Amino acid sequence: MNAQTPDPSKPGLAIGIDIGGTKVAAGVVDEHGAVLAEQRRRTPGRDPRAVEATIVELVSELGKDHQIDSVGIGAAGWMDLSGGTVLFSPHLAWRNEPLRENLERLLRRPVMLTNDADAAAWAEWKFGKARGESRLVCITLGTGIGGAMVMDGRLERGRFGVAGEFGHQVIMPGGHRCECGNRGCWEQYASGNALGREARELARANSPVAQELLRVVDGEIDSITGTVVTELAQQGDPASIELIEDIGSWLGLGLANLAAALDPGMFVVGGGLCGAGELLLTPTRRAFKRNLTGRGFRPAARIELAELGSSAGLIGAADLSRSPRTS
Amino acid sequence: MNAQTPDPSKPGLAIGIDIGGTKVAAGVVDEHGAVLAEQRRRTPGRDPRAVEATIVELVSELGKDHQIDSVGIGAAGWMDLSGGTVLFSPHLAWRNEPLRENLERLLRRPVMLTNDADAAAWAEWKFGKARGESRLVCITLGTGIGGAMVMDGRLERGRFGVAGEFGHQVIMPGGHRCECGNRGCWEQYASGNALGREARELARANSPVAQELLRVVDGEIDSITGTVVTELAQQGDPASIELIEDIGSWLGLGLANLAAALDPGMFVVGGGLCGAGELLLTPTRRAFKRNLTGRGFRPAARIELAELGSSAGLIGAADLSRSPRTS
Numbered sequence: 224m225n226a227q228t229p230d231p232s233k234p235g236l237a238i239g240i241d242i243g244g245t246k247v248a249a250g251v252v253d254e255h256g257a258v259l260a261e262q263r264r265r266t267p268g269r270d271p272r273a274v275e276a277t278i279v280e281l282v283s284e285l286g287k288d289h290q291i292d293s294v295g296i297g298a299a300g301w302m303d304l305s306g307g308t309v310l311f312s313p314h315l316a317w318r319n320e321p322l323r324e325n326l327e328r329l330l331r332r333p334v335m336l337t338n339d340a341d342a343a344a345w346a347e348w349k350f351g352k353a354r355g356e357s358r359l360v361c362i363t364l365g366t367g368i369g370g371a372m373v374m375d376g377r378l379e380r381g382r383f384g385v386a387g388e389f390g391h392q393v394i395m396p397g398g399h400r401c402e403c404g405n406r407g408c409w410e411q412y413a414s415g416n417a418l419g420r421e422a423r424e425l426a427r428a429n430s431p432v433a434q435e436l437l438r439v440v441d442g443e444i445d446s447i448t449g450t451v452v453t454e455l456a457q458q459g460d461p462a463s464i465e466l467i468e469d470i471g472s473w474l475g476l477g478l479a480n481l482a483a484a485l486d487p488g489m490f491v492v493g494g495g496l497c498g499a500g501e502l503l504l505t506p507t508r509r510a511f512k513r514n515l516t517g518r519g520f521r522p523a524a525r526i527e528l529a530e531l532g533s534s535a536g537l538i539g540a541a542d543l544s545r546s547p548r549t550s
Numbered sequence: 551m552n553a554q555t556p557d558p559s560k561p562g563l564a565i566g567i568d569i570g571g572t573k574v575a576a577g578v579v580d581e582h583g584a585v586l587a588e589q590r591r592r593t594p595g596r597d598p599r600a601v602e603a604t605i606v607e608l609v610s611e612l613g614k615d616h617q618i619d620s621v622g623i624g625a626a627g628w629m630d631l632s633g634g635t636v637l638f639s640p641h642l643a644w645r646n647e648p649l650r651e652n653l654e655r656l657l658r659r660p661v662m663l664t665n666d667a668d669a670a671a672w673a674e675w676k677f678g679k680a681r682g683e684s685r686l687v688c689i690t691l692g693t694g695i696g697g698a699m700v701m702d703g704r705l706e707r708g709r710f711g712v713a714g715e716f717g718h719q720v721i722m723p724g725g726h727r728c729e730c731g732n733r734g735c736w737e738q739y740a741s742g743n744a745l746g747r748e749a750r751e752l753a754r755a756n757s758p759v760a761q762e763l764l765r766v767v768d769g770e771i772d773s774i775t776g777t778v779v780t781e782l783a784q785q786g787d788p789a790s791i792e793l794i795e796d797i798g799s800w801l802g803l804g805l806a807n808l809a810a811a812l813d814p815g816m817f818v819v820g821g822g823l824c825g826a827g828e829l830l831l832t833p834t835r836r837a838f839k840r841n842l843t844g845r846g847f848r849p850a851a852r853i854e855l856a857e858l859g860s861s862a863g864l865i866g867a868a869d870l871s872r873s874p875r876t877s
Contacts (some may be wrong), residue, residue, distance in 0.1 A: 300813070301847070301848060309842065310847045310848050311844045311847035313843075313844075318847060319847065322625065342682070357709060358708055358709035358869055370713035370811070374706070379701070380813070381685055381812060381813025381814065381817035382685035382813055382814055382849075383813055383815070383848060384813070385813045385844065385848050387811065387813075388810040388813075388843055389810065389811050391810045391843035392719075392807040392811060393721070393807055393841060394721070394723070395722075395723060396721070396722060396803065401843075403843045403844060404843075404845070405841060405843055408843070476720060476723065479720070480720055481720040481811070483715040483718045484697070484711045484713065484714065484715065484716050484719060484811060484812075485708060485713055485811075486707070486708025486710055486711070486713035486715075487709055488710070488713075490708035514720060514732060514801060516715055516718035516728075516730045516731075516732055516735070517628060517637065517638045517640075517712065517715070517730060518731070519719070520628070520645060520646065521628060521637050521638060521710060521712050522635045522709075522710040524709070
């Protein structure tokens with residue numbers, strides 16, 4: 224989509240790969256953050272070996288037409304501080320997985336491994352919406368909620384490398400069970416998964432407002448996903464618009480919580496759910512203002528949509544693979 | 551209490567003053583963090599002028615016997631990044647108050663102004679429990695919850711200077727009304743105020759388990775405060791022990807939320823409520839482990855009681871007044 228005429232002799236090219244709960248995106252990225260070639264796949268189930276095989280395949284295909292200096296992976300999991308091991312992934316099957324070592328053996332070259340949300344935040348800070356922001360918080364709304372911080376131009380990864388898991392802050396004690404094992408996590412209320420679940424429940428309740436949702440999936444309620452709802456909302460379906468407003472209310476509340484704790488200058492919101500655009504952003508900003516502690520007596524962070532869209536993760540992973548380590 | 555023989559010729563002495571919702575503590579502090587003289591007062595109501603007068607009085611009294619190089623104030627309010635203005639204080643009457651300018655006029659010398667929780671965290675990092683910790687989160691449990699972060703040896707104050715207001719993260723949507731104006735803030739569930747409120751409600755319900763609480767205040771339910779409950783718990787009153795366990799459960803849940811976001815190496819918990827010691831710490835650690843996302847697959851922060859007790863704030867304020875600005 225973002226492909227430009229490839230220039231095999233161009234120096235400083237890197238492959239970035241973004242592994243999410245549902246999609247794998249890979250691209251060849253130049254030193255200015257431009258994507259010269261891009262490929263996407265569905266995440267091949269939860270088997271770690273299948274995910275590795277997909278990565279190897281993508282690197283091999285993208286490497287055919289380009290001279291690649293380095294490879295960077297942003298993965299939907301919690302990395303240890305050394306960037307070698309995926310400690311845990313709520314949405315994939317990694318548990319203490321030595322992913323970097325496995326990939327370096329398979330690819331026969333050094334690999335930079337980082338969290339997918341860190342990669343996306345890095346791209347937005349370096350090439351996208353948040354250039355120059357000294358205190359940036361990024362939220363990636365996909366299957367769940369990814370989170371990352373860039374402070375004074377450095378990714379803030381915490382003491383053990385797993386900072387930024389904002390999606391697993393409990394926002395509703397005793398609430399919905401989360402893939403992380405706990406209950407009431409923020410991402411159970413503000414994510415693509417949450418949007419799909421709420422829509423399916425509405426459809427199952429056989430509510431008269433859910434007619435359009437039921438129609439587009441021919442009554443197959445299990446086929447209603449966040450993407451289906453987002454598309455219907457953009458076509459003007461009132462129930463789908465309301466469902467996205469609900470997500471925005473929870474998103475804004477959670478951002479107000481993060482502002483209380485972190486006081487950033489800007490929030491950048493990216494990920495698949497951002498396809499909803501203003502349908503999501505307007506209720507989010509409203510709930511943020513409504514819930515910001517000290518409102519009226521403090522400057523408030525801006526809330527902006529990501530500029531690099533669904534390519535942010537791969538762009539950031541590619542860039543981090545060529546930079547000296549930044550945190 | 552911590553007074554040692556004063557040495558008027560000793561260089562590098564600073565006065566630190568910690569202004570909380572109920573108490574003002576002031577002390578003369580040397581460059582190693584030792585308190586040479588200390589005085590305490592009740593916070594004189596909510597009138598900003600009365601608070602200023604108390605500060606002037608304390609500086610004057612402490613200055614009589616010591617050669618003072620600088621004065622630092624840690625105040626329970628949200629400072630702007632320049633450290634000149636208290637933007638807002640949930641527990642005191644400051645609203646866009648130019649406190650530093652007022653005090654410099656009254657005291658005729660430069661004054662360093664910072665948040666009280668920042669001051670306490672700085673003291674614990676430099677002289678107390680958290681020496682050498684690269685990612686420290688401090689929680690001060692008093693009237694409300696104060697919060698602060700020290701990262702790589704610097705206070706992290708956010709883009710606008712008001713980071714660390716963890717106590718105003720919503721942990722129970724639609725819950726108890728908070729002094730900040732919102733509902734369901736963490737400090738409504740884990741603070742001295744919360745402990746007092748819960749105990750009074752239990753007593754008002756005329757529950758048979760509240761007998762001892764009612765007895766010690768001669769049936770004057772409004773006299774039941776967090777301090778009363780803490781003292782009764784230490785004497786073994788089962789209901790008071792349970793009430794502190796409830797506070798610990800909420801405290802541990804909130805710390806797990808902060809670990810998800812910030813991934814510190816250590817939490818230091820200070821403030822008046824820490825007088826409860828292990829009665830508070832044991833249920834806190836239990837709830838933290840129970841709610842930590844990714845538990846079993848990640849290193850976990852330690853939770854420790856503050857070492858400098860109720861003097862941490864004044865020690866930190868004094869030290870920051872003589873240091874070059876650290877953030």
